[in-house]
Amino acid sequence: QVQLAESGGGLVQAGGSLRLSCAASGITFSINTMGWYRQAPGKQRELVARITSGGSTNYADSVKGRFTISRDNAKNTVNLQMNNLKPEDTAVYYCGNPIRGYWGQGTQVTVSS
Numbered sequence: 001q002v003q004l005a006e007s008g009g010g011l012v013q014a015g016g017s018l019r020l021s022c023a024a025s026g027i028t029f030s031i032n033t034m035g036w037y038r039q040a041p042g043k044q045r046e047l048v049a050r051i052t053s054g055g056s057t058n059y060a061d062s063v064k065g066r067f068t069i070s071r072d073n074a075k076n077t078v079n080l081q082m083n084n085l086k087p088e089d090t091a092v093y094y095c096g097n098p099i100r101g102y103w104g105q106g107t108q109v110t111v112s113s
Helices: none
Strands: 003-007 011-012 016-026 034-039 046-051 055-060 068-074 077-082 091-097 106-110
Touching: 003 011, 003 091, 011 068, 016 034, 016 091, 016 106, 034 068, 034 077, 046 068, 046 077
Parallel strands: 011 106
Antiparallel strands: 003 016, 016 077, 034 046, 034 091, 046 055, 068 077, 091 106
16 A cells, blocks of 8 residues: 655744655655645645656756755655745645656645744
C-alpha cells in the first residue's frame, strides 16, 4: 500500500521559513520522480518543485531562489525548504507523483502578512 505522509506545515509570518518533509512507504522510492505541489483555495493544484531519481530539479518560477527540494533515498523522504515565504505561498502542500497517482494527504502552509 502506497503511503505518503507530509509534515512540517504551519503558520509563519512573511519572510519566515518552513521545512516540509514527506515520508514514503510502499513504493520503490529511489526510482521515482517526486514533487511538491500546492493548492490554494479556488485554484488548481500546481507544481512547486520536482526532483528526479537522479537528483535533477526544477521549480515553479514563483519559488525559484526561495525554495529548495531535496531527497534522501536511504530514508525514503523528500523535503522542501521554503525561505522568504510570502502570503501568496499560502496553500495546502502535497507531495506526490501524479503520473503514478501517488499523493499524500497534504499539509497546510499559511503565511501571514
